[in-house]
Amino acid sequence: MKVKIFLNGEKIEMEINPLKRLIDVLREDLNIKSVKEGCGEGECGSCMVIINEKVYNSCLIPVGSVNNKKILTIEGIENKKILKEIKRRLKDEFQCGFCENGMLISLYALFKKKRKPNKEEIKEAISGNLCRCTGYQNIVNKLKIWKNS
Template identity: 35%
Template sequence: MEITLTLNGKKLTRMVEADTVLLDFLRKEGCYSVKRGCDTTNCGLCTVFMDNKPVLSCAILAARAAGHSIVTMEGMQQEAAEFGAFIADQGAEQCGFCNPGMIMNAIALLRENSEPTEEEIKEFLAGNLCRCSGYEGQLRGIQNFIAWKKAQAQA
């Protein structure tokens, strides 16, 4: 079947099989930040934005993305790099495998709530699997990023 969607700001029309998962479609299009970790919607590694909302691309058929706007980390390099530096500063990117999903979800959180509490951050990121860290570094990185953004806004 033929689908048309916008991927990282570019309109695409492609042929896909009816059972093609969005995750596989995106990787075929060169979006390697989108990763397969569990195929059960439990790890967050495949998080992308669909119409500016975070979704798990392993749980959506590519055909369901037709007519929608999909953004991966490749489509938001500057914002992701800016935020990712705060995660790296806390040593929370040990192997880096979980970083794209973690960053996408943290950015989604901050777009919805620019001043989340520690508990709100933990709740929002609960679906992100990281096997290297105890999540404290990511939490500190997010909190430091929020403080930096606040200082930037006041300057």
């Protein structure tokens, strides 16, 4: 099947098995390494991407289902002001870093939609991201303080 996606603002067309997982297409075919596979079951959030402005686990998405859609990874938003500020606020919060890109994608999507989310909305945004090292409370607190200032 011919699939066309708009990855980080770039139009990409490829002949590919429509059932191949999006994470595999991103990592293997398009060399996007920020999208990591942790569980392969949509539980950990390390493979998060933004598809048409909503956050999804790319390990659960067949590439055929994103035909003609806009996909954003960390590479596509790393120069955005919102992401830079989130990263600045959370500097040194991620201990091993494995969950970091998924968390940043989830938080970027939240702050892009809502300028001043409350504590519960921040918690909800990162609820799909598993972090065994850092935990969540410091992340929530640092972002809550920033948005309330």
